[in-house]
Amino acid sequence: MEHPEIVIxxxxxxxxxxxxxxxQWLPHxxxxxxxxxxxxxxxxxxxxxxxFRGAILSISLLLFTYFFFFILFEFLxxxxxxxxxxxxxxxxxxxxxxxxxxESWKVINVLNKSGVEAARKQLSFIxxxxxAGLNRNQIRTAVLETLAENLSDGVIAPMFYYALAGVPGMMxxxxxxxxxxxxxxxxxxxREFGFFAAKTDDVLNFIPARLTAxxxxxxxxxxxxxxxxxxxxxxxxxxxxxxxxxxxxGILNCRFGGPNSYQGKLVNKPFIGDVPRKLTNKDVVKxxxxxxxxxxxxxxxxxxxYWI
Numbered sequence: 071m072e073h074p075e076i077v078i079x080x081x082x083x084x085x086x087x088x089x090x091x092x093x094q095w096l097p098h099x100x101x102x103x104x105x106x107x108x109x110x111x112x113x114x115x116x117x118x119x120x121x122f123r124g125a126i127l128s129i130s131l132l133l134f135t136y137f138f139f140f141i142l143f144e145f146l147x148x149x150x151x152x153x154x155x156x157x158x159x160x161x162x163x164x165x166x167x168x169x170x171x172x173e174s175w176k177v178i179n180v181l182n183k184s185g186v187e188a189a190r191k192q193l194s195f196i197x198x199x200x201x202a203g204l205n206r207n208q209i210r211t212a213v214l215e216t217l218a219e220n221l222s223d224g225v226i227a228p229m230f231y232y233a234l235a236g237v238p239g240m241m242x243x244x245x246x247x248x249x250x251x252x253x254x255x256x257x258x259x260x261r262e263f264g265f266f267a268a269k270t271d272d273v274l275n276f277i278p279a280r281l282t283a284x285x286x287x288x289x290x291x292x293x294x295x296x297x298x299x300x301x302x303x304x305x306x307x308x309x310x311x312x313x314x315x316x317x318x319x320g321i322l323n324c325r326f327g328g329p330n331s332y333q334g335k336l337v338n339k340p341f342i343g344d345v346p347r348k349l350t351n352k353d354v355v356k357x358x359x360x361x362x363x364x365x366x367x368x369x370x371x372x373x374x375x376y377w378i
Contacts, residue, residue, distance in 0.1 A: 073376040078154050080232065083161025084369050088362075091168030099163055099241065103248045106131060111253055115263045125266035128249050132270075135245040139238035157237055164232065164240040166224035167365050171358045174213045178354050181209055198255075200331040210349040215326050217357045218286075218314040223247055225365050226285070227278035233372050246270050257333060272309050279310035282364065283317040285371075289363040295320035298343065305340040312342060319343035321360065322353050 092098060110131065114123040139160070146153040173196050181189035189209050190201040197212050204212065227247070232240040250271035253264035283303065287295035298320030299313055305327070306312025319326050325343035329336055 075150075075153065075157070076233075076236065076376050077373055079157035079161045079237075080229070080369065080372060082154075082158035083163075083165060084365070086158070086162040087165040087168050089168075091172055092166065099160070100244060100248055103131075103135070103245050104252065107249055107252050111263070115253075115259070120262035121265050124253065124263035128246075128267045128270060131245055131249065132242055136235075136238045136242040139241050143237060160237045160241060161232060164228040164237075164244055166228075167221070167361060170217065170220050170224050171361060174217050174354070174358070177209065177213050178351060181206065182351070198332060200334065203331070207348050210354060211326060213354060214318060214322070214324075214349065214357050215315055217354075217361055218318040219308075219311045221286075221361050221364060222275060222279045222282040222310065222314050225361075226282040226368050227275055229368055229372060230278045230281065231274075233375070243274055246274050275310040279313045281368070283313040285364045285367045286314060286317040286321065286360055289367050290321055290360060292317075292321045294323060302340075302342040305342055307337075307339060316342050318357060318360065322349075322356065323347075324349060324353070 107127075110127040114127050117123075143153065143157070146156055177189055177192045177196070180192045186204075186206060186209070189206075190204055193204070193209055193212055194201045196216055199212065201209075201212070228240050228243055231243040235242075246267070249267035250264075252267075253260045254268035254271060255261070255264060256268075280303075283295075283299050286292075287299065295317045298316040302316040302319065303313040306315065315326050319342050323343075323345050325341050325346045327339045327342040329338045331337070
C-alpha cells in the first residue's frame with residue numbers, strides 16, 4: 071500500500087464515524103475550538119475596526135490550529151504506530167456524517183411520533199432559521215437542505231483538506247468552519263466582526279461543495295441532478311451551499327429554498343428546483359442513503375489516489 075500514513079487513518083477514522091458518530095461523553099476538539107472563539111469574540115468584538123479585529127482573531131486561531139497539529143504530528147512521525155492511532159482519532163473527530171444523519175432522523179422521528187410542535191423544537195438544534203411557524207413539509211424541507219449542505223461542510227470538505235495537508239489541514243478547516251458557524255452571521259453583532267471568517271469559509275468550501283454535488287449525482291446516476299446543479303447551483307445566497315442542495319433537489323425532483331425567517335426577519339431566498347411537491351419520509355431515507363454513498367465514493371476516490 072502506498073502512503074499508509076494517509077490511507078490507514080482515513081479508513082479507520084471514517085469507519086469510527088460511521089459506527090459511533092460523536093458520543094456526547096467523548097471530549098471533542100470542536101468544543102475546544104468553540105470555547106476559544108467565544109473567548110476571543112467576547113474580548114475583541116467591541117469598539118472600532120471590528121472587521122480588522124475579527125480578521126486578527128480568525129487568522130490567529132487558524133494559524134495556531136494548523137501549526138499545533140503540524141508540530142504534534144512531526145513529533146509523532148518517529149513513532150509509527152502512535153502516529154497512525156492519533157491520526158485516526160483526529161480523522162474521526164473531523165468527520166460528522168453519522169451525527170448529521172442521526173440528528174436529521176431525530177427531527178423526523180419526533181415529527182412522526184410527537185407532532186409538529188415537538189419537531190420544530192428538535193429542528194431548531196440543527197438549523198439557523200426560525201422554526202416556530204414551520205409546517206410538516208417545511209420541516210422535512212429544512213432537514214433535506216441541512217443533509218445536503220452539511221454533507222459538504224461535515225464530510226467532503228474535511229476529507230478534501232486531509233488529502234491536501236493531513237490532519238493539520240483537516241483541523242484548520244474545522245476551525246474555519248466553526249468560526250463561520252459562530253461569528254459568520256450577517257446580523258448587527260457579527261456583520262463586521264465575522265466578515266473575514268465568513269469569506270474564508272466561502273473560499274475553503276468552493277471546491278468541496280462542487281465536488282459534493284458531483285459525487286451526489288454520480289452515486290445515483292441522476293442526469294436531472296446534473297441539470298439542476300447548472301440551473302440552480304448559483305441561486306443560493308451562499309456561493310457554495312446551492313450546489314449540493316441543487317443536486318439533491320434534482321435527484322428527488324423537488325424544490326428547496328424560498329422565503330424563511332431568520333431571527334425574526336423574513337428572507338426571500340430563490341427557489342432551488344421546479345416541483346413544489348410534498349416531501350415524505352421516503353425522501354429523507356433516500357437522502358440519508360445518498361449522503362452515506364457519497365461519503366463512501368469520496369473515500370474510495372482518495373484511497374485510490376494515494377494507492378497509486
